[in-house]
């Protein structure tokens with residue numbers, strides 16, 4: 001069976017598409033990669049949070065899924081909205097990479113205790129820095145990893161704050177000067193995992209092939225909890241919420257929360273349950289976070305981002 005894989009054309013997106021292609025080929029199938037340009041790839045001079053996060057990297061790809069021009073689309077799970085448009089679903093998640101954030105720099109002496117300037121466009125990272133490292137300045141930085149590193153070396157900032165997964169996949173491990181702790185920088189929902197999106201019209205046979213070749217059950221269970229949290233919080237990737245689930249045997253533990261944009265208020269809870277309750281766990285955490293003042297933070301953030 002031949003599977004047509006759609007992907008954005010960025011280096012990281014292509015790495016992920018080749019990774020999926022290789023798994024399908026190893027499972028005995030043919031797999032072709034088709035690259036698709038999206039709004040998010042074309043608009044490079046505006047912070048994503050200001051374009052409006054809704055589907056900037058997915059709209060054009062979903063058109064191709066709906067028409068059947070491609071069978072599946074490969075995405076970073078982190079970039080996927082919590083509510084997909086009608087007719088689309090995530091049918092598999094690959095085994096997750098290390099989930100932490102890292103500091104990348106050409107200067108090995110970067111010291112987080114100093115008042116340095118870090119490049120990042122993520123509201124979660126900016127708010128987390130304001131909370132734990134208020135003396136650090138941040139500057140908006142866009143573009144792929146290669147572009148960001150060039151901007152840093154040209155003097156825009158001292159270092160960049162990124163997900164380990166992307167840095168590692170792009171083979172920039174030697175520029176990592178710090179690994180950030182996941183107790184302070186709790187990652188974004190889905191960080192480090194690759195998601196496979198399909199349209200409901202995809203044949204059952206192709207869906208099975210893809211699930212069998214790609215899906216990693218532990219990762220999928222964790223992502224079920226995390227994405228239920230994100231959905232209940234009504235958040236996309238531009239809201240400073242975080243959520244990380246981990247599995248130990250049949251027990252799933254999840255930490256989730258939200259930080260106000262000024263970094264002053266950080267709400268976080270941890271819960272554990274049986275893995276069969278993954279979705280409920282995410283919803284329960286969202287209810288706790290909202291009740292503890294997360295609802296107010298969310299409202300403020302939505303007002304600020306809409307300005």
Ligand SMILES: NCc1[nH]cc(CCC(=O)O)c1CC(=O)O
Nearest residue numbers: 076078162163165166191192193
């Ligand atoms: N927000 C963009 C994005 N989407 C996925 C990754 C890296 C791979 C991953 O986290 O799964 C990145 C870059 C980053 O946040 O540093």
